[in-house]
Amino acid sequence: MAQTLEQALADFSPGLPFAVAFSGGADSTALLLACAQRWPGQVRAVHIHHGLQDEADDFERHCQDLCQALNVPLAVRRVQAGHAPGQSPEDAARKARYQALAEAVQTEWPEVHDIALAQHADDQVETLLIALSRGAGLPGLASMPAHWQRLGLSWHRPLLGVAGAALREGLKAQGQSWIEDPTNVEERYTRNRIRAHILPALAQTLPAFRDTFARSAAHAAQAQEVLNEVAAQDLAHTGVPPRILALQQLSRARQALVLRHWLLHHHATTPSAAQLNELLDQVAACLTRGHRLHLKVGQGFVRREGASLAWHPA
Incomplete structure (x- = not known):
């Protein structure tokens, strides 16, 4: 069975204080609210303004208003990422976003060493299916890690066991609004087509798919860890x-x-x-x-x- 938000946070032990990457969408809103309630005064938020949409300024204002209501300090960084030849725009934007998140935390709050991201169980399934569609090896099949080190910080995805629908239902129960990114329904993106068509079919055919897919990704990650050790030993030899x-x-x-x-x-x-x-x-x-x-x-x-x-x- 998929986790509840409360169960996921019970298993989450960030160093305090820590930051949440806050887009203003449903997932990061649910994460920020729950963290601010669980660790009052210990949470910071970073919003990345991509400047790619007309609504981006409205997104920023929404985030500022909610953080002010929660008494959560907010840092905003503006990013417009160009992509190199052979690099996808999505990959360029992702790398720029991580760099901006790290820079914001290290500049605004040097005492913060942990950042929480709001990707959830559905995101993990989408990542695995995209990897399969590309013929990926174990690194791709391992999908998104729950915890890793990068840019001098500890990064966390505490919601990988929580279904996206559960996060939205929790926000509705609290009467909390969120931003709907219009690009999330544009089916020119593979991830959106998976979300719109494949996930509902999986839910009907394989109701436990989130849990079983997560186990497969975890097995792939474990196997890749062993291979990394073998590769490091062989490279030392060669x-x-x-x-x-x-x-x-x-x-x-x-x-x-x-x-x-x-x-x-x-x-x-x-x-x-x-x-x-x-x-x-x-x-x-x-x-x-x-x-x-x-x-x-x-x-x-x-x-x-x-x-x-x-x-x-x-």
């Missing part, structure tokens, strides 16, 4: 940058694992499946000193430099 001969002593699957780990953790880039397969083929073909290797990988190029591989940005 060296940084990886030595070609040492790579060739590993199975192809472990070569793929260690190369992904090296590119992500040392160069913040991720190869496509096709790029990684071509790189593995080229590593296998490096049997003579004169064999050249120069491949587009992620946002740059992998080259052979002597006995090792090297990655250079484009």
Whole structure:
């Protein structure tokens, strides 16, 4: 059974004081209200003004009014994120939002080290289905983590076990209004089409889908954690940058694992499946000193430099 909001917060133990990312929508409103009631005087709020919609100024005013009524300090940051070639606008906006949230907290309240986000069980299912539609590996199937470290802060998603409908019902019971983002019903976005058409069908066919999908995502996350440990050990053996001969002593699957780990953790880039397969083929073909290797990988190029591989940005 999905959690209630009260059960979810009973399992949530942030460092105090902490901040809530507050868009003014139903989910973040429910989270902010519940946190302000549970930890009075210990909650801060950050609103990101994207400037992408005519209603953005109204969203900000709504957030200011509610925070004033709750006696919750509010910081507002304006973000207009451009995207790099090969990067989706959504990904660019997400990265800019996280950066702005961290900057706001660290500037306004240096004593705050934890930020709570309002993604819930339906968001987790949508993320998993999108990952499946893209043929994602374990990192994608693990979906959204409940807790992680980034930009010098601890980030939390305490509502991943709570259905979105339960949050809205709770707000209605309190007579609390929220903002409806008009883009949430635009079906040109995959996530909105899933929400409108697939989730209702899943609820009818597989009533426990939120819980079972969450377990699958947790299994994937656990397996990925083990693979990360193996990859780190293999990278220590092959060296940084990886030595070609040492790579060739590993199975192809472990070569793929260690190369992904090296590119992500040392160069913040991720190869496509096709790029990684071509790189593995080229590593296998490096049997003579004169064999050249120069491949587009992620946002740059992998080259052979002597006995090792090297990655250079484009």
